[in-house]
Amino acid sequence: MEETPIKLLFTQGPSTTSRTVVLVLASVLMMTLDHRQQHLQSVRAGLSLMVAPIEYLVDLPTNLGRWIDESLSSRQQLMEENTRLHSQNLLMQARSLKNADLESENQRLRELLGSSVKVADRVLIAEIYKIDLNPYKHLIRINKTARHGVYLDQPLLDAHGIMGQVIKILPSYTTVRLITDPGHSIPVQISRNGLRTIATGTGKINELDLPYLPNNTDIQTGDLLVTSGLGGVYPPGYPVAYVTDIKRSPGLEFAQIKAEPTAYLNRSREVLLVWSGDRIKHMKTRQTQRDRNDEQIEQTATPTQDDAP
């Protein structure tokens, strides 16, 4: 048996302090570089590969649960679901037929007015990783990256409304800032009267603030806020939130207005990335570059100008 060696009391004596100073300075330098410019993206990408197994393990139970759920559901259940989805699909198709008609009419009217707004958007389905990031910032991760044509500031939707915008693209995942993040603002307009304003995040997952509307604004609870398209990040016309609470206190400069996002920010698993306007072309070239079949990409049923009679 080897005898236990004496543990020296002062093994790291003076060097710990100097090492700490060096590491602190290195951290400050890295933070500055990371904040000011995007030089450290490759470092982050490398490190993200190291933590990828951890993320995978945490994400596993949800994936596994879904897989078990799918594989254990009986034929009866599947049949029922199939019929339900089939009828739903039929309904949707009928509605989208109507929609196509309305959109072409809209296009014609816009042409008459001399304004050219493209309504056609392309979408791609992405999946959210079920992991919690910083609780004070509302960030999520999705599994589509630059390979799929994702670009910085790209808007993200779910079936019910706007969710957020892309802020970081790494080789293995993309980080998205939700509209409820305290550092996020989105230009909106009230769909009832077209009044434009800005909705900022509050840090609560079900609440947005409308801080810049004066007390005498024409706004009611239940008003739908849609994206106004100003700022160039979000395409116009997508639902963002419903106004839930209005307080007009004469002592304050602005009314205090709260709104609730229409998107299921903390419930959706599948989300949609949107390409609109010029970005569609950009995405098409990306697509031809990588020769992969993508049945996930669908053109929304929208007539182009050629369809207009």
Next chain:
Amino acid sequence: MKTDTQQGGLLILVTFIAAMMLTIIPLPDLLQRIRPEWSALVLLYWCMALPQRIGVGIAWIIGLLLDVLSGSLLGQHALSMTVIAYLILNMHQRIRLFPLWQQAAVIWMLLNLYQLLLLWFDGITGQPAKGLSFWLPPIAGMILWPGIFLILRKLRRRYKVK
């Protein structure tokens, strides 16, 4: 001596991985707000128990991985981790002798400092957190400390990590 110090590295690694998993595991909103800083707690324990092995360098690396995991600025967690590791390394001989509740109080102070540094850099980069819920995780960490301490000590003794 060299071979002896390598013993149990795997256990330390596993505890850190477990801490990181607990850091990102999805929780309901309320629990998410009081989620303790698991990685910091585990780091503080190992720094206190094995100061000759776990030092500021490892604290920095763990912090950097946390930065990537949580999507914060690169270096933000790294700096905070380094600072608390440095402080506990300087006083580990005293803290080891404290009764558990007193240890927990010291840990609470260190976790507060950790949160403060994180909050500070969030503020500098223009994304301040709103509300006072920022101060709940250190309290949760303090309450959990005796349990974490006892579990990790048991593991350390069973696997003879030195």
